[in-house]
Amino acid sequence: MTDATVNDTGDELILDKGEPPMWGFTVPVVAVFGGFFGFLAGNTNDAGLMGFILGLIYGGALGFILNSFVPNRTAGRWVVIGLTAVLGFVLGKWGGAAAGAIVGAVMSWVAYWIGRGHYRDGVPIYATAGQTLWHNTYLFICGFIFFFLIAPILTIIPLSFNAENFFTFTPEMLSLSPEGYSLKHYQDFFTNSDWQSAMWNSLKIAPMATILAVGFGTLAAIGLSQPHVPFRRAIMAILISPMIVPLIISAAGMYFFYSRVNLQGTYLGVVLAHAALGIPFVIITVTATLVGFDRSLTRASANLGADPVTTFLRIQMPLILPGVISGGLFAFITSFDEVVVVLFVGSAQQKTLPWQMFIGLREQISPTILAVATILVVISIALLTTVELLRRRSERMRGLAPS
Amino acid sequence: MSDATETSGPMLAADGRPLKASLNRALRRQKLRALMLIAPLLIFILVAFIAPIADMLFRSVENGIVEETLPRTVEAMDEWDADAEPVPGEEVYFALFRDMFVASEKKIHTRLGSRLNYETTGISSIFRQSGREVEDIAEIYEDQFDDLNENWTEEIFWAELMGDPDWFAEASATEDGPGPDFVLKEGMEDRLPLTTEAYLAFAEFTQTEDEDNPASENVWPLVHAMLYHDLTGDAAIDGYTGFGSEELQAAKEAVAEFEAVNYKQAFLDIDEDWGSADVMQTIKVYSPTYTPGYFLTAVDLQLNPEGVEAQPDDQAIYLKLFWRTVWMSLTITVATILLGYPVAFLLANLPMRVSSLLMILVLLPFWTSLLVRTSAWKVLLQQQGVINDVLVWSGLINEAGRLVMINNQLGTIIAMTHILLPFMILPLYSVMATIPPSFVRAAKSLGATNVTAFRRVYFPQSVPGIGAGSILVFILAIGYYITPALVGGTTGIFISNRIAYHISSSLNWGLAAALGTILLAAVLILYWAYDRIVGIDNVKLG
Amino acid sequence: MQLKTLLLGSAVASIGGMAAAQDMTFVSWGGAYQASQQKAYVEPYLADHPDMSITWDESSAEAVAKLRAMNEAGNITWDLVDVVAADAIRLCDEGLAMEIDFDEMLAEGDDGTSAEDDFGDLLVSDCFIPQIVYSTTAAYRPDLLPEGAPAPESICAMFDTETYPGKRALEQRPINNMEWALLCDGVAKEDIYDVLETEEGQDQAFAKLDTIKDDIIWWSAAAEPPQLLADGEIVMGSSYNGRWFSAIEEQDQPFEMLWDAQVFDLDGWIIPAGLPEERLEPVLDFVRFATDTQRLADQAAYISYGPARQSSAPLVGDHAELGIPMGPHMPTAPENSQNVFVYNYTWWADYRDDLDAKFQAWLAQ
Missing domain, CATH: 3.40.190.10 (Periplasmic binding protein-like II)
Structure with a gap:
């Protein structure tokens, strides 16, 4: 938005978008938000209309008071969160307090967001009211989709602390009483030899499969990106096939075939099968990085007297490394999360984490699965952060400023 | 240029070779180098992946089991004209008796019964029952020979009669284990052809399967039955003077008085369905080594003696399932476009630092165990689940009006849309990230409204992303099976679930392979289209 | 893992540990049922045989398919498989399971009755050694x-x-x-x-x-x-x-x-057909131990399934953790078994394929 200020005829532009009128906009809009929450809260007590009216008053008051008398945003928000939580506690114990705190957080944010005109941050200065509304609706929709994406993960994290052996939010959990929660499923994961050996098996199988997939895959991707490759399409189709053949067909096929060559039920068999499944990811990510590869760099390197191996190690490798690593991570996750093929190709000695989870779902439902998943989510976040950092590093290396 | 046309030879490179040849050589070397780099992976995939798949799919036409289990019956049935007489004559049942006896000893008859049962229900139980009772038929002869002379039920007598003297000497001295490989006495095959065949089968089975010595194991009653037929037929034992010739002569005189078995009647006594045209014609129709039968079943047809006809309505399920798989996958694909497009657009137009963080939200579910995500959807969607609870709690629906969102098609669509959404967002994002924002600005400065600029300028450029994402999602969707199995109930399952069922429960591997082949063919056509339209290189993941 | 270290330790300690360590693969269902087998037979057995070790494979649900494929490939990797009676009948019919000579291979009851009489009617197949009687039954809230x-x-x-x-x-x-x-x-x-x-x-x-x-x-x-x-x-x-x-x-x-x-x-063991002698011998030894009167009765302390031997019934005691008597929770207890439906194995063995096909078509309609 700052580029608007460059304009010479600036006197015609309103550079400071300013704050919207208090009584004509801020108070009514915040009141409507308040009314919405009030309606929901009222409805739980069969008094939807009453709740709506109280919510309107609550929202309107919030919009007015915060924007008129509380310039310190942080302080204002904490006070509102605290007060609404107390209100919630009075109405519905600890569960109500938690709901109240959430409503307070949302409403105080809304009050400042509307009152200070931040809702226009994302649109150009000349946008009409309709465009602004559309823009914010759009952001709301996106927020909803992001919520859809992580809702299952948000569900499993609290359930993994369930004190009971079922996938159910018990009344104790909903009222946030400590008896409803326990760490026993985590304890089970760390002390149960089945889960531990499954984890070690996964940790033994996935890296080997990844190394195989990355090693073969990177070489082949480099080969495929050469200018003259005969039968390129056909070769590509074969290499990508593990991703497109329905898993159940792959699993059954490998099962019969590996049995015949005595690979079924061996560590090597599972590693080979998982490597095959991971290869398409490596091929796709590495060829993608090679598409943008500037060939003059290798020529320059050769011109300066480097032999092909040196050129590869010093010039190509650092540049395609992010693709290799991200492909490797995909291959790793493929192996780490794969249950259909290992169920067929593996035997007891290769029981992996997903296999153990599958047994856990089928024979004795146990939230230990959810505890494992929660741990894995934490690890995934760590891995994804690593990838992001690597990506930024690679952008720097390519001389692009990280945007 | 004029120089080149004047000198009569071809253009030369620096080292004196013709330039064309030199360039060709360089090109060849380049090709070779590329192939050398690809070769290890290509070989790896071919061996570790393509070969198993091919091996699996081959089962969809392979049908050697009928001829392996019932070789004589298959041969005898060649003579039988099913149009003229719906049920074959005695010769076929005689062959069937011999095959069935050997098969039931080897315990392979029930496997064939199960296989034929896929085509005509009921055959399985007939085979099972007949396997148990076929020995009784043969024992009719065994008892009569035993009454005649007890030698006929002595294993050692049979061994000496049928075996080569050297073999017999060695075998009868062997105390443990299978002993030396059985060697037939010279000329026995001409003298007693049927008996020899039966005894050879017995000796081989005893030595290789049971690892016992034929000289110390009870002879199969089948051998007695065959001896009866040899002796009543054209046995050439008159010139035979070796061991047992007297007993043979005596038996030959006695067999005329023996009670004979009508095999057809005997089989009908075991189960009257042996007289049913359906059963016998099924065996005949499915006797070739390769069969289109599994493929026909996979598209709700069946192979009859009269030709191909549709399955009865109460058994026609596969076309319905294929169709359901396709339309549900399409629905899922459309849902991922609708949800993925706004998100990808947002990600592509935000500053990199923010979009990278939001990208983690996209990738996180992608990397959470599929089993766990599916279970989480169960917790969310069921009638007493989180979503319904929240709706009821907030008063939007009442207790009786709880929504049914799981164990049906909706459940599968919601859960799979969630699982496959990242596969739509990632390719869309990678395409959108390359669309220069200046195009839309230019359109607007030329007077286009926001809607027009988006519709006429931005959207057409993002279409390749939609194409890439759609085909990726669709291909992955039609092969799914764990998620539909867990949240789909009976109406939300896919064809892959049936494939899995046939592989692990019903053991109808041929049908599983046929269904798999059809599914794979559909996927390959899509892949081909994908490669043509978008190009597989244009897919980016993360 | 803990078990293995334990075993290793005791193997080193024992003077008689001359035989090479041998590993057997048992197939079962996982969950509480497998745990009851582990506690009631495997742990006591291993205590007496420190040179042995046992790996569990939770593949019983796919046992028939996997055994058939193993047989096809000629590579049997399992030593002892826990299956339900119907699967055992099928495996036996197809020659994938070994025939058992009950009196010879199994221990007598503690009251001296022969194994065959002690198991009685529950010997529904020549290849099947029953362990427990369970029942499919309904519950409500x-x-x-x-x-x-x-x-x-x-x-x-x-x-x-x-x-x-x-x-x-x-x-x-x-x-x-x-x-x-x-x-x-x-x-x-x-x-x-x-x-x-x-x-x-x-x-x-x-x-x-x-x-x-x-x-x-x-x-x-x-x-x-x-x-x-x-x-x-x-x-x-x-x-x-x-x-x-x-x-x-x-x-x-x-x-x-x-x-x-x-x-x-019924649920019980089958031994895959075609095991070589040196692998069969320890399996038979284990089976004799694991299906004797006391062991079957012990299992009931961990799970509410009735022992398959008549002679075990009087020995059923209390739940190992809760301490409640297990007798009244057995499906065979008189007050529970007033109206029992007897499942006809041979009938289902014959009609299973037919009805499966019709049932699936009915579901899909």
Whole structure:
């Protein structure tokens, strides 16, 4: 938005978008938000209309008071969160307090967001009211989709602390009483030899499969990106096939075939099968990085007297490394999360984490699965952060400023 | 240029070779180098992946089991004209008796019964029952020979009669284990052809399967039955003077008085369905080594003696399932476009630092165990689940009006849309990230409204992303099976679930392979289209 | 892992540890059932045989398919497989399981009866060594029944959506469901299999199931119905009595069992056909130990399944952790077995394929 200020005829532009009128906009809009929450809260007590009216008053008051008398945003928000939580506690114990705190957080944010005109941050200065509304609706929709994406993960994290052996939010959990929660499923994961050996098996199988997939895959991707490759399409189709053949067909096929060559039920068999499944990811990510590869760099390197191996190690490798690593991570996750093929190709000695989870779902439902998943989510976040950092590093290396 | 046309030879490179040849050589070397780099992976995939798949799919036409289990019956049935007489004559049942006896000893008859049962229900139980009772038929002869002379039920007598003297000497001295490989006495095959065949089968089975010595194991009653037929037929034992010739002569005189078995009647006594045209014609129709039968079943047809006809309505399920798989996958694909497009657009137009963080939200579910995500959807969607609870709690629906969102098609669509959404967002994002924002600005400065600029300028450029994402999602969707199995109930399952069922429960591997082949063919056509339209290189993941 | 270190330690300590360490692969179902086998037979056995080790493979559900493929490939990797009786019959018929000489290979009962007499009628196949009697039976949640509805007393409550509205969970297979459907459609218990053999009888059973088809949630893993009932997704459902026991007694769930028309079934060992002598010998030794009177009775301390030997019944004691007497929780206990439905193995062995196909088509309609 700052580029608007460059304009010479600036006197015609309103550079400071300013704050919207208090009584004509801020108070009514915040009141409507308040009314919405009030309606929901009222409805739980069969008094939807009453709740709506109280919510309107609550929202309107919030919009007015915060924007008129509380310039310190942080302080204002904490006070509102605290007060609404107390209100919630009075109405519905600890569960109500938690709901109240959430409503307070949302409403105080809304009050400042509307009152200070931040809702226009994302649109150009000349946008009409309709465009602004559309823009914010759009952001709301996106927020909803992001919520859809992580809702299952948000569900499993609290359930993994369930004190009971079922996938159910018990009344104790909903009222946030400590008896409803326990760490026993985590304890089970760390002390149960089945889960531990499954984890070690996964940790033994996935890296080997990844190394195989990355090693073969990177070489082949480099080969495929050469200018003259005969039968390129056909070769590509074969290499990508593990991703497109329905898993159940792959699993059954490998099962019969590996049995015949005595690979079924061996560590090597599972590693080979998982490597095959991971290869398409490596091929796709590495060829993608090679598409943008500037060939003059290798020529320059050769011109300066480097032999092909040196050129590869010093010039190509650092540049395609992010693709290799991200492909490797995909291959790793493929192996780490794969249950259909290992169920067929593996035997007891290769029981992996997903296999153990599958047994856990089928024979004795146990939230230990959810505890494992929660741990894995934490690890995934760590891995994804690593990838992001690597990506930024690679952008720097390519001389692009990280945007 | 004029120089080149004047000198009569071809253009030369620096080292004196013709330039064309030199360039060709360089090109060849380049090709070779590329192939050398690809070769290890290509070989790896071919061996570790393509070969198993091919091996699996081959089962969809392979049908050697009928001829392996019932070789004589298959041969005898060649003579039988099913149009003229719906049920074959005695010769076929005689062959069937011999095959069935050997098969039931080897315990392979029930496997064939199960296989034929896929085509005509009921055959399985007939085979099972007949396997148990076929020995009784043969024992009719065994008892009569035993009454005649007890030698006929002595294993050692049979061994000496049928075996080569050297073999017999060695075998009868062997105390443990299978002993030396059985060697037939010279000329026995001409003298007693049927008996020899039966005894050879017995000796081989005893030595290789049971690892016992034929000289110390009870002879199969089948051998007695065959001896009866040899002796009543054209046995050439008159010139035979070796061991047992007297007993043979005596038996030959006695067999005329023996009670004979009508095999057809005997089989009908075991189960009257042996007289049913359906059963016998099924065996005949499915006797070739390769069969289109599994493929026909996979598209709700069946192979009859009269030709191909549709399955009865109460058994026609596969076309319905294929169709359901396709339309549900399409629905899922459309849902991922609708949800993925706004998100990808947002990600592509935000500053990199923010979009990278939001990208983690996209990738996180992608990397959470599929089993766990599916279970989480169960917790969310069921009638007493989180979503319904929240709706009821907030008063939007009442207790009786709880929504049914799981164990049906909706459940599968919601859960799979969630699982496959990242596969739509990632390719869309990678395409959108390359669309220069200046195009839309230019359109607007030329007077286009926001809607027009988006519709006429931005959207057409993002279409390749939609194409890439759609085909990726669709291909992955039609092969799914764990998620539909867990949240789909009976109406939300896919064809892959049936494939899995046939592989692990019903053991109808041929049908599983046929269904798999059809599914794979559909996927390959899509892949081909994908490669043509978008190009597989244009897919980016993360 | 702990077990292995323990074993290793004791192997080094024992002077007689001359035989090379040997590993056997046992196949079972996982979960509480496998744990009961581990505690009741495997741990005591390993204590006596420190040179042995045992690996569990939780593949019993796919045992028939996997054994057939192993047989095809000529590479049997399993030593002892736990399967239900129907699968055992199938494996035996196909020659994939070894025939057992019961009196020779199994221990006598502690009262001196021969193994064959001690197991009695439960020897349903020549290849099958029964361990436990379990039953498929129904349970419900009294607090979910509509007000004023009487507590269900008969299996036919499953088909009575008027009195007991709500979903019910049934196993996704024809076995048991077809019998229950006919039973509740007025067919006498002893005529059921005769009726089911006819086309009309099958149609009758499907028609009865049709009346509640929209209210059924089909399960394929026995752990599902307790979860569904705990969630309140269903008002009643069928599962194995051991699952219900575990939910009611060990997890304190407010369920009630409905023992009416429970269907007895058997679970036990088979030995894969074609094991080489040196692998067969320790397996037979283990089986003799693991299926003797005391061991089978011990298992009942961990799970509420009845021992397959008659001589074990008096030895059934208390639950290992809860300390409650296990006798009353056995499906064979007199008060539970007033109305038992006897599952006809040979009939199902013959008609399983036929009815499976029809059942699947019916489901898909």
